[in-house]
Amino acid sequence: MLLNYITIAIRNLRKHPLYSGLNIVGLALGIAACLLIFLYLAYETSYDNWNDRADRTVRVASDINYGGSQMGFAVAGAVIGPDCGRELPEVQSWCRFRNRGSYLVRREGELQSNIREEDVLTVDSSFFEVFPVKVLQGDPLHCLTQPNSIAISRSRAEKFFSSPQLAMGQTLMLENEDRRLITAVFEDMPQNTHFRADLLLSLVNDQEVQESPPFWGMNNNFQTYLLLRKGTDKVAFSKKFEQLARQKIAITAQQVMGFSLEEFEKTGQYAHFYLQNIPDIHLHSDLTAELAVNGNIRYVWVFSAIALFILLIACINFMNLATARSSMRAREIGVRKVLGGTRTGLMGQFLTESILVSALSVGLALLLATMVMAPYNELTGRDLSIPWAQPLFWLTLAGGAGLVGLLAGSYPAFFLSAFNAVQVVKGDPSGPGRKKVGFRSVLVVFQFSISVVLILATILVFKQLHYIQTKSLGFQKSQVIILDDAYALGDRIYAFKNEILQNPAIESATVSGYLPVPSSRSDMNFFTSRVIEVDNTVDMQRWRVDSDYFKTMGMDLQSGRFFDPAIRTDSSAVIINEAAAKLFGFDDPLGKKIYTLDNTPGSTPKPEDFKELEVIGVVRNFHWESLRSNIGPLCFQLGRSRGLASFRYTGKDTEAVIASLEKEWKSLAPDQPFSFRFLDDAFNRMYRAEQRIGTLAGLFALLSVIISCLGLFGLSAFTAEQRTKEIGIRKVLGASVLGITSLLTKDFLKLVVIAILIASPLSYYLMGDWLSDFAYRIDIQWWMFATAAVIAVIIAIVTVSLQSIKAALANPVKSLRNE
């Protein structure tokens, strides 16, 4: 029986190559898209799966509103880990990370050149106790207990020493000055971890830890993990932890600031500490000082929905074409029924057919997915591949193919098998197929609604990106070259800067680690008087710059002046931005005094511990964070910060300018890597996620439009075929080609228009939500909807006309004589 079903199914497919082709290609596109999306989703949700202790490991996070700014931190003070270990018996072990960014690393000895290592963490010796990373060489429990020890990953061992065995006991030089003895080699950490490290430095005797005040809420610089004992009730533990944190913050308020927690909280300020589950971090956490760019659960949902919708669109094609064609098969069904075929048997036949189509589509989809895997990985920034060797994958795929087959085939199967034999036998074959036009229309409307939503999403995302790129930012992002490792030159960087300024193509140069793109950040408390009060504090960024900074970055003054190297008192001068002026409540900020506090941690501040600064200028607000955030308060002070050097140049002969920079660099520091980037590129990188979303939305829109159009094409071909006789008669009666084309096109166009009406409010709502992520954003305007509508209508008209025109041009005699 089954064999018989299959033979007939195959024959049917081959007999109608157009419909079979449309069905298979449409479904294959849908399945391929689905497959790619689900690979991505499977990866996104697999973060920290490898860690079998993840379920009882938590990270300390905080939500702090202080001095006018509200922030969430993935980091905590150095004291919090040890405090928890001491005061909470559920804590089996704790580990702190200090992320100090990238390091220049080389083997010890002559003629070894530096390599920049990005993934470096300074960690407590308990690292391998808390995280089950496999240690290949060395003692996991004691390898990081010595002050100058380092554990490195297998790939780094192979890179620097050719093998893990050979790396043991060797020495690495960090930043040309810090000698580190390799005491362990560990297996490379998986990519799907919320943090990655290739070099682990021992935190023992770390100066920053030693100088840290013993108060919670201060010096938030350490990612802090707690490994809980087996069987700990996490909910109860969380409560307990939060209580402890409150007590500790009360102590901080009392001893550091001199007032009670209640007084502090009355001003609306607060410091809350809480615990995060490790497996939740990748998709649910987006705090300051995350160890990697995390994913976003919202995109996981959105993409799951898109995947399902695209698949549904493809299934709808199948249903529509199958039911539309049903009149042609009606006779077969009627005849089979009078031969004793049951409804179940007929459904079996049709389902076999659709499952066969689905299986062929899956095959084609696998091929398609493999072909586009490389560009797809580039797009998603992930390293995905089809898990050919996994039985589970094949099982899922087979199950999926069956399910899609059932889904796509169920409606035609029910619908067709219900045909009444007598209608057919009586020679009324066109009857049944036509009646269901209503339902088919609903499905077409559904398909096009989704397509229009995706088209609109694409338009909006790109419009927002365009807005970001062209918005005036308060600084000039183009024509600035950034040299990354400026501090590696030490004080020679200033000689380097002067040398480079000889080049007429270079207009201005500045040395500072602080840039209005991701780079160094540091915030401090500023006071309006020589005393700590509940509400005289502003927490704001303090950037150390040189006097050429403003010219190089192209920033403007609202009032006052920039720093002048000739004026000696400028060392105690400060330039604030408009946001800071507002927060301080200064109407005329020039000449106003603000204070920083520099006392021994824990001691009650005396008036002479406050250092006075005079406001000499107000710089116009510039976007020092992404456009997702409002512009926060910030100030500049003259000072040394040698992290980066930036050069504004004429914008011409870029290559020559870079060549001269490199030449000068090499002559000053032959063994330091030379690396540069452009300020505008660095700016654009902040919106990589949005660019990806935009591109993906565009691709999916394209895909859903293509699949929908395949269906529309099939339907219109079918309608044209079915109405051949009517068309013939109309032509004999004198109808024009245009008249007939529009007759055939009109019906479909109506559906597309309905789809647009449904999709518009839906997109307005969805995209409004997406845009609300941005503090600075475009308005949704009517012309965007109009554009999407016009695109959809044009595509639909073209698709349908291909068939309609053909039908309209056909010689009427032919169709009429056929009867």
Place this chain on the structure above:
Amino acid sequence: MIELKDIERYFQTGSLKTYVLRYVTAKILEGEFVSIMGPSGAGKSTLLNIIGMLEEPTAGEYWFLGEGVHKFNERRRAEMYREYIGFVFQAYHLIDDLTVYENLEAPLIYKKVPSAERKSRIADLLDRFNIVAKKDLFPNQLSGGQQQLVGIARALIGRPKLILADEPTGNLQSQQAEEIMSIFQQLNKEEGVTIIQVTHSEENAGYGNRILNLKDGKIDA
């Protein structure tokens, strides 16, 4: 075998009822060869369809082998087609996508006849109707007469007790018509198959042993 009591059938268009059959009462015994005759539009096909359970009467009773047909559900009807009834259509109604062989096989598959027996039964009939050479051809590769031969062979292959034929020779030349009629006669005489056919031709009706005349929806005695 078949008992019709006061069968009535109308079609409703708007509020208007058009009666096609009215007060039709008839009894057909096993082994009869009945021809239904009458002018075009008299309701012959409708009557045959009712007998074939393709249509339901709007009133009246229909007993088939002592069972009330009005109680049959779709499953039971399918069973009837598999076990007792074979159809022959004027327009042949072969399945276009199946070869001659497969067209003949289809009812046997529904009857769950084992494959070896299917083969032998099909070979038998192909041989009997002289169409062995055509077994791998598709219907559209055959002449009308040949298609109808296949249609009859398909009706016979399940060894039905009753064959219903609606103008089986309506589309055929007289020579082919004769051939088919003699097959019917032979079936009726030698195998005792009950046959009910609709026909316009007196000549065809002559092959049978009884004529039902339909006029204005009633049977003329």
